[in-house]
């Protein structure tokens with residue numbers, strides 16, 4: 133646990149085979165917890181232990197310490213699984229935006245968010261038979277993964293639903309909740325202009341690009357979101373959901389944009405070079421990742437599919453179905 137801004141504490145919860153999660157405590161007389169982390173026993177125990185340390189340090193300084201609520205940034209299981217346990221253990225009200233509440237309501241709603249359309253599935257896997265097996269394995273794997281590794285638990289009744297665009301008072305100070313889709317559609321962020329502090333969730337990370345892939349991510353939304361973040365008045369500090377805090381937010385966001393433009397140019401170049409015959413997603417992958425390991429290719433494929441959708445939406449490229457294969461051409 134450490135204080136990352138006066139009276140804002142970061143508890144870093146280690147993940148099982150997963151990156152660690154940042155949970156933030158906005159301490160004071162009417163405080164809030166931002167994000168709930170993993171839901172497995174060891175992580176939760178660790179969280180409570182660290183939380184008590186903050187409480188006792190406040191008490192030692194004779195400052196009032198009362199956390200009243202918990203809110204989560206988005207419906208990914210590494211961020212909301214601890215919700216039920218933490219709220220019960222500390223007697224907190226669960227506050228969610230409508231879209232997050234819908235996503236984590238129950239098994240059916242949660243699983244729906246991971247289902248791609250046929251087009252995305254087709255682009256992701258080479259042939260229909262492999263596609264079916266792959267989807268099945270992916271489905272089972274995802275469930276096991278979320279349950280055992282993240283300690284997944286759903287929530288059907290939050291105590292309070294707030295608007296996607298609203299202002300909440302935390303320790304008598306106004307914090308703006310605003311939608312920040314891109315990484316996932318229901319994602320929200322939290323900003324206090326006077327402090328210049330932004331809780332960015334999974335949208336902006338310091339050391340690596342955040343995961344962006346179908347079906348939940350959308351590049352048009354993502355670019356809009358990070359541009360919006362970059363233009364927040366007085367932005368000084370980004371507190372992300374994973375990794376280190378970001379003291380140079382504008383430069384960090386500019387670097388993310390640059391990286392995205394480079395990767396988009398790679399996809400576009402591949403299509404340009406084959407502009408007459410057309411190029412399939414697999415050929416694009418072969419061009420961009422000629423000798424990479426399978427895992428990198430899977431992540432790379434998610435990125436390529438998302439980029440193809442983006443370029444198609446913008447009218448820069450078009451697709452044609454040639455002998456049951458989707459090929460891309462310049463528009």
Ligand SMILES: [Zn+2]
Pocket residue numbers: 206208315316334
């Ligand atoms: Zn996420």
